[in-house]
Amino acid sequence: MKTIIRKIDNLYSDHKFIEEAAGILQRGGLVAFPTETVYGLGANGLSAEACRKIYEAKGRPGDNPLILHIGDIEGLYEIAEEITPTAKKIIDKFWPGPLTMIFKKRPCVPDNVTGGLDTVGVRFPSNEIARELIRLAKVPVAAPSANSSGKPSPTRASHVQFDLDGKIDMILDGGAADFGLESTIVDATGGKAVILRPGAVTKEMLEGLLGYAEIDPAVLKKPDKNIIPKAPGMKYTHYSPKASVILVKGEMGKVVEEINRRAKEKQRDGLKIGVLATDETKALYKADIVLSAGSRNDEVSIGANLFKILRKFDYLDADIVFSEVFSEKGEGLAIMNRLKKAAGYNYIEV
Structure with missing residues (x-):
């Protein structure tokens, strides 16, 4: 497979490249794209076969859940079964942005997106290229970081190319990511805000909004191979260079x-x-x-x-x-x- 690389200097003058990428997603292909956190490896999040290709390209363990990205807030109601008052308060404050929320999933979400769980992680990115790509694809986009599994997440298109050239259909080069760390993941399905992965939306920020926030114990200790991961990265040691x-x-x-x-x-x-x-x-x-x-x-x-x-x-x-x-x-x-x-x-x- 030859990986196409398209540079996006301007959302409007280079719009044809985003349209091209959206077409690839609609046909079941893989597109790496920039977000404000890191580059994501996108596929049609409602197609089990397209999502299978993500795991294959990355060499990602099948029980490591994916995150679904939406291009507007309305997209949440198509894939989430229930939105608790706590979750609503958090997303009203921090979306769009570097925050993933866990929700009870609707039946349309494939099991290989969620690692077999009845919950799904959803993110509404603030990056304009990401949002326009999702809007044009007309589906939620499953997108873990666009790297070989276990390696440091990519913050530039060149990092994606180094890891995945020849394994995916396209890379949209939108420049360097702003934050450089993956999104914060918060589970509020039980009514409390529990941080499953720390990120740019900090515990202190959540406490300022809610008066409280918990950190899942698994975040603070070495991953246990027997853990059932509620969110990406909880079970596995990764982000490692060769050294x-x-x-x-x-x-x-x-x-x-x-x-x-x-x-x-x-x-x-x-x-x-x-x-x-x-x-x-x-x-x-x-x-x-x-x-x-x-x-x-x-x-x-x-x-x-x-x-x-x-x-x-x-x-x-x-x-x-x-x-x-x-x-x-x-x-x-x-x-x-x-x-x-x-x-x-x-x-x-x-």
Whole structure:
């Protein structure tokens, strides 16, 4: 299969490319497209056969649910059986945007979208290209991240091409994603707001709206192979570059000292060592590759850069990557959730 790549510089002058992509979705094909979070790999979300192709192209486990994307709020009522008052309050505040909500599904939603569950994740993206594509396709679009399963999520069309070229029909190149981390996932089917995956819509934001918000215990610990995942990413360790990632936690001066010591040891063994640092510390490290994710004073930029940086270690052939850790408040919770999974929960405390 030859993968077509279409650059969207302007929603109106390049509209024909979005129309072309919508036609591919209607015919059961796969299209990668930009959202404000990461690039998604889209298929007709009401076609079990089209959704099967997503799992095949990504090498994705069949029990890892997909998210259905809608182009307008009316689309929600076609696929969701029940919308609780709590869910309504959340979506009125945060949609369109980087938030996925869990709902009881209608029978029209195929079982392979939901991993066999009776619930479905739904997102109303704010990215204009994504919304226009869904509107023209005239179906909800199932779209996990457009990467090979287990690898860092793509924040640019080039990342998608690196992983999936020749496996999918088209890539719509709409530039870099704004947030760079997948959407927050919230389950309010039981009346309470429970975070199943942290993201740009933070626990603190939900608490400001509702007065409370819970975090599912599975978010905070190493995935259990026996867990039945309620949402994408709950069961599996992923976001990993080819290199082994090791998180180093402690007082910053000691962290720098420990990483430099271990880097020197591993370099003696002939290994190429990378360090995921910040603007404040990058000059302190002595490794083969030192990359900054941004300033510690700007969590949003760190989140936006994280997957790009993890992929860059691959491009530069790092064998081991030592990473600093971050606060788990605000968007830091989402950053650390992804870093822990990338590292397989491999920590050094100093």
